[in-house]
Amino acid sequence: MNLESNDNKTFKTFLQLLAYSGHDSLLPRIEEAFQNAADFQKVCIGTSDTRQIYLCYLMSLAGSDHLKFQLQPTLEDELQTNLSSYSGNKYSAGDFETCEKAICSGKTILCTMDSCNGIILETGNPQQRGLQQPQTENVIQGPMYSFNENYQTNIALVRQRMQTSRLKIWEVSIGEITKTKIGVLYLDGITDPGLIQYTCDKISQIHTDGIQESGELLQLLNEKTGLFPAAVTTERPDRVSASLLNGKIVIVMDGTPFSIMAPGSFFDFWESAEDQYLTPFIAVFLRTLRFMALMLNLFLPGFYVAITSVNIDINRLEISLAAAAGREGVPYPVWIESMLMLILLDCIVEAGVRLPRSISSTVTMVGGVVLGQAIIQANIVSNLLVIVAATTALTNFIVVDYQMGLVQRILKYFILIGAGVLGVLGIVFCFAILVICIARVESFGVSYLTPIGPGARVRSRSLGLLGKSHHFSLTNWITFGKGMRK
Template sequence: MKTDPLVLTTKLEENLLHVRAMFVDTEDLIMESLHRFNMEAYLLYIETIIEKKLVEDIIVKPMQEADLQVEKGVFPQALVEETNSIKELRKSLLQGKCILLKKDSDLAQIFNAQSFKARNITEPETEGVIRGSHEGFVESLKTNISLIRKRLHNSNLKIKYFTIGNDSHTKVGMIYLDHIANKKIVASIEEKLSDIDIDFVHAPGHIEEFLSDNFSIFPTMLSTERADRTVANLMDGRVAILTDNSPGALIAPTTFFTFYQSPDDYNSRWYFGSFIRFLRILGFLISVALPALYIAIVSFHYEILPTEIVFSIKSSLEYVPYPPLIEALGMQITLEILREASIRLPSRIGQTIGVVGGLVIGTAVVEANLVSNTMIIVVAITAISSFIVPITEMGSSIRLLGFPFMLMAAMFGLIGMSFLFMFVLIHLCKLESFGTPYFAPFSTLKWSEMKDTLIRVPIPFFKNRPKDTLPQKKKKTIK
């Protein structure tokens, strides 16, 4: 049985046949003969991922001007490396490099000529800021790392590359500050990245499910497209994971309050940042509990409301033919359908969906006595409160968490809500993100760490890094 060779030979024809065998039926593989330069050689490249003009400028033209018999030093600006490994040749061709194969030589010269198109650096649509940097990550891993290095001119910034995906061979970068990040956390993430065995990596979300040790409804890794947010988390001792062909970065470890922090909190005065932070936490409670609270009050505990409000709610519910639970579930599911439709449709049509859903459907269902006016108000406030979260993943978790609260409220009233809230609180206190308590500092009762949780104190008081990341260097230089 004939096996594929591992290294090149001195026979040019055999080497070309081996390359052809690896890329059989690949018509964008070009084997350009260089006989016109009195040289027995071939230039190999995949034309769809290289820049043809670059090949002419850095490879072909220097060959015309240089001594063609010189083996080394002919192309000092373009030559990357020399190898005799066929596996390395295949990898280089797929990365957009050019290969030069010569007669009577078992070494191949590799040249850079990539031409992967990338979009310009823009502000992420899902993470807008008022004051601060508007630069967001793009699909190029090199560009994303350059945005981080642009902000951190530090030799302790370490970058480790991994190739994940048996078929896609996707390049993944792990970034951290060596003098701050906890060594055990870095080693744990590095080990998990090395152990990933998957055919194709489409986005960081694929990697996240392999790195996370739990199946909680709450995200334990922060996903962001902002370079400034990533750098701020690196300075706190966290680790960033970036994937080629994806504009997102994964940050670990994280806490519950990490998802409620925004760059605007630190670019504005502390009292305004604290007010906005408090509104976000309040929005979390409203999104989770308000529909359930409405169901519990209407079904079991209407006596806790003033008499005037009770009469008002009763009059709006008089002609609604089903219980408040069905009413709330129907409106919440309709809202989720409208939200998903507005995301998937083109932007011009998406605005129409909002008008149709908010005005036409909302007015029609009330006039048809299918939903009460009070329920429309409750659902609207709940929806707005869920959108105040800076990170999309946490907002999705909050909306999903509201459904079991509504079921418990319909069955057991406020008592059922209380028990479920206790269960969620216990779960948050027990949950960990790479060894870090997820609900810190409340679960660890470290009151000194609460300077950046429900509110934000003035920046001169941030003299220590958060202890939840277990940083090596705890003190910050703030004078």
């Protein structure tokens, strides 16, 4: 839409959207609201019927390519700035609250000194980075671009991959101060209506001053998941499209490149986006490898402690003698030695994550090699424990999702403590507790162990290692789960 102010008839029609009630003028209220904002501007752009016309906007957010001005001489041979043209998608009229919110989002308000409303012009110029490769998910096969922090750009990327009218978007703004835009995407006819209604109701019930990131939104939506992440977050559009086809909903939030794919299943965190591009046999092998790495990461340190300090009798004599020889001169009990080594490795990993990239690799190499060699020569830990700790650290990085990797880093200490107290029996006891806790977790009203537990969802590929989809009724399984609890 292009509006030329030189066309007097068109401009008169444009200004008819302004209303005059004789009280509560808009311009003084806007000036009062943005009184101490240095980037707020009020510019007189001309007159109409002896009324001066003003533009109000924030210089830091409004784009300069939407409004064009020209200088015209007056009768007193002075130059006067007038609006030459406006180029934008649309315009509308709004009251004070609507205009205040519009200015904060980068739009421009056109009004007169005594009008009680204003005309909202689409002049937003969002600050965003261009499309880049995913920063947290390495792309082996698939599109080489990812979401960014702009909401409209992320929606456009999904629309390009899902060119159908069945893709629906429900939008809402969350936060009394931040007014963060949130969109719920789903495919009509594929996504369960109960899941859509549940998610929209939960988002509508959020009352907070502001929200900054999708992880914070996920915590507000699922407060009872405890240690485990409630859903998978991703910055890859192809993974989002696959989730929509799989019957899930996707929550897109303004200001972050990470989208939420819900509901989340425990098995979803071990599924890579490339698995659907590979042959079934390779996909089965890779997922089996990830689950084996999970078992090693959780139970290997605890099993080492159990067979070297508590359940020594279950070993062969040669293994027990070799382990005892390796610990010769170590002054600490096995569980303290193991705890010390695991904490040291976690500190090195965390340092590599937090430090600048230019020095992180150097610091982690020095910390791992030099400190590891020194700690062995000082007889603080045994050689066998170094192998166990290194294997544990490597298997932790095989996990696809970063949040689940953090959960693994915590759970191995829980199992280590159980092994130090009761040995192998303690490992079994801790494993039973973990299974019970996971079975009680729900993600967006759906069992965390879907598709094998109560509350199983529509179409899940998590256990379908061959890529097949299995249909489950959300309503029937939730009813079945409630009946089992009774």
